[in-house]
Amino acid sequence: PRTPIVATIHDVIPLRLPLYRAGARVEAYMRLVARAASKATLIITVSQHARQDIMDVLHVPAERIRVIYEAAGDEYTPVTDPAALATARGRYGLGEQYIFYLGGLDQRKNVLQLVRAFAHLYRQLENPNLQLFISGNPEKKKNEPLFPDPRPVAAELGVADKIIYRFVEEEDKPAVYSGASLFVFPSLYEGFGLPPLEAMSCGTPVICSNCTSLPEVVGDAAICVDPDDIQAMAEAMRTVLTDSTLRDNLRARSLQRAAKFSWRKAAKETLAVYEEALARRKQ
Secondary structure (H helix, E strand, O other): OOOOOEEEOOOOHHHHOHHHHOOHHHHHHHHHHHHHHHHOOEEEEOOHHHHHHHHHHHOOOHHHEEEOOOOOOOOOOOOOOHHHHHHHHHHHOOOOOEEEEOOOOOHHHOHHHHHHHHHHHHHHHOOOOOEEEEOOOHHHHOOEOOEOOOHHHHHHOOOHHHEEEOOOOHHHHHHHHHHOOEEEEOOOOOOOOHHHHHHHHOOOOEEEEOOOOHHHHHOOOOEEEOOOOHHHHHHHHHHHHHOHHHHHHHHHHHHHHHOOOOHHHHHHHHHHHHHHHHHHHHO
16 A cells, blocks of 8 residues: 655645746745645645635645644743833834734735824824834845835835834744734735734734634634725724723733644644544555
8 A cells, every 4th residue: 555645735825826826936836735735645734724725726625634723832921021021122122012013024914004004093093102013124025026015105104214124033022922012914815824823822912814714713812804904904903002901801812712722732633644644544
């Protein structure tokens, strides 16, 4: 009998989004993914949404796909020490009230819409101390269609000096998440969506897109909005920032939701899939 194969496919984004399909390397990679999917005894993926995508575009039957959720690392817990929070803020030039985004600057991450929503919010609140912290450096990928530069949009809308762009070091992420007034993740397309879960593990209120895998990950512990609706995004941010009861409620629900995901659980489920694949060979 042939050796059983278990393939892990996190997503099929290049097959769903044409902009991500450009280049011989991507095409070669997706051919490799399609071949692996056709040969695999079982496939592991990271969400029910990704499972449906694999069924739709790679034509794999549902009975060969197993969903195993990812998790935030153990380091993502609420940081409450004022000194640690102040140190993180100082390192990145942050004040005490900032909205945080982390997750890449490529087109599907929808960062331009976040900047537009922030500008709308900033005009509404008239809070000179409010900042938007975007993890990343738009200078590195300037003028590439896959990486639209948010800075011209910010300048045009008059909020360029209220937005900070810096890569966050791994060791600083828990404190930066914990210190944020809220975390916003306006992505148009995810296979799973780890940053919202990391933020929730730190007890940070989360606003995210209502599409693809994200509602599946955040459950009822975040506010989900249409990522194309600037006004809805701005209104959700305004509501969280101005309603302390809602913020406290979201913090509590975030921690409860994040606790349902763990790498130990993922490891056990992964082992079970490999055992199932071995058992199928013996049948």
